[in-house]
Structures are given as C-alpha cells and as structure tokens.
Amino acid sequence: MRKAVSDLHDRLSYLERPLALDHFKPHPDAEFIDLSPNGCQATLLDRFWTIIGAGQEPIIGQNGITSADTQTDRGVFQCETGGTSGKPKRIRRTAESWLTSIRVIFEKFTNSAECYGILGDLGHSLAFYAAVEAQILGYRCVSVVGRSPKEQAQQFASAGIDVIYATPTQMRMLSKSHCVLENVQTVFIGGGRLDSETRVRVQSLAPNAQILQFYGAAETSFITLAEPHHDAASVGIAFPRVEIDIRNIDSDGIGDVWVKSPYVFLEYAHGHAPDTHWQDGWLTIGELGKIDDAGQLFLSGRKSRVFTVSDKTIFPEDIEQYLNAKPE
Known part of the structure; x- marks a missing residue:
C-alpha cells in the first residue's frame, strides 16, 4: 500500500473577496459571452441555473440540459462521463463537491483573474465545470466552441482571456492558429495526457502562462495537479484535500489507484462501470499507477484496457502517447 497526501494544503492562503462561495449560484458580476456559431451555449447555462434554482435536478449531457424532475434540497445534478472506458x-x-474545488482553485490560482476561456461544448463536464466556476467567482467567461482555431485565438485575444480550461487535443488545435495570447496567465489542461510536444506548443501560444495539468474523471473530479516543476511523466501530486492510496502493488510498483476526497460523485444515475468500487469511503475507477517518493502519481492505464503480448503487459495509453509524440 502506498499513500500520498497533497503538500499544497500548506501553501494555500485565504484571500478576501466579496464572494458567496458557500452558495451554488452565479455571482452578480458574472458574465457569460457566447461566441459559438449557433449561440446556444448561454441558453444551456441559463437553463441549468433555472432548474437547480427551482430545487430540481439538472441533467447535463451532449444533447442539452434537461430536468430529472426530482426535488432536492442538496443541490444535486447529473452529468455524463467522458466514455473513455x-x-x-x-x-x-x-x-x-464542485464548490469545494472552486474554493481551492480561486485561493491558489485565479484570485486575480478576470476572464475565462472555454473551447468545449457545455455538454461536456470539463467545459461546463469551467463555466460554472467562472460564474460563481463573478468572472467573465467566453465560449468559442465551434469556431476555427484562428477565430478562437483571435476572440480570446480580443476578450482579454487570462484563464483557459481545455483538453490536450483542444490546445493542440488552438496552437495551430499561430497566434500569441500574451494575456493568458493560467492554462488548466485535463481530459487526457499532456505530452511534451503539446506542452511546448501551449507555452508558445501563451508564453506568460503557467500550464497546469490535472488528472481526474467525472466520478472523482480532481485527483492530482501537475505544476511545471513536477516530473513531466507524472500527473502531479494529490490535489488539495485528496488522499491517494495504491493497493495490490505488483513487482513494478504498479497497483490500483484509490482516492478519498470531498469531490467524488454520489452514484451512477444511468449505466454502471464494473471497475468502479467503493470501500470505507475510498473510491477506485479501475486506474492503475504508482507513486514515487515525492508523492507524484504515474498512471499506467485502465485495468479493463490492459492486454498482453508475448508475456508483456501493454497499456494502450502508452501507445497513444508514443503516437502523439511523433512528428505530424
């Protein structure tokens, strides 16, 4: 068994700001700017707040936002997993669970921000989380989903974006705009592995930005956060208030990744995952990995996707990383 607890706790300091971070609702100063071609993103976000404000349970999906018609006094909502497994x-x-992570992000990274930029559709949990975070913190948020990389970069520059939430693929595409976003201070990248070539591209695109890779899943939300000084092969160290436990460790030090945190989900509302298990407040979603002496988590892949060739264990994620690193 190998455990890791974040050392980021000691580096967090509370910063005064007129925010109601104990309430899950938009700040009065928040503004959502929808620059998507069909202009439907703002409507989706408004519908979410209307449903949850009425004490019902919103369902966020790729087909839009609907209501489960379930009365709740806990502020419960539903969202889809990425389908990678x-x-x-x-x-x-x-x-x-989201408010808790929003407090951490604000206190550590975005307390001086003014405008977020998102590249994905609000039907996807990463983009939706970023939009909700910006709304609660009272920032502007610009959605450019559906635009060309050149248009997206130009619109980000015009809006004065200083924080971006995106996937590695979205950032690779945005970097093809050959623009420079000097105002961007922080880029949060999740939803996939950040390879070294993409990191270089992102740094060229946003030369003044701190590039932060986070690892998690729809079920767990944030698990780890990698800052620039962390090993590039890792996904960083435990996010604040997250505990990581590696169990059933093999001879290579690789085992099942278990987490305990205030960010995890309640249950599946539709479908199930055979590799997802709960035990005494700990959760695993079937990821395999190991932790080094510095507390950095190195992922190997999903247990359900592993296969064997000539008595060797092969992880598809390693193949994907190799292909992404090859020149185009």
Missing part, C-alpha cells in the same frame, strides 16, 4: 454513463454529484 466504454459507453458514456451518467453520474449524480452534489453542488458542494
């Missing part, structure tokens, strides 16, 4: 499923989580 099979058919997308729908999970239930509390508003407090």
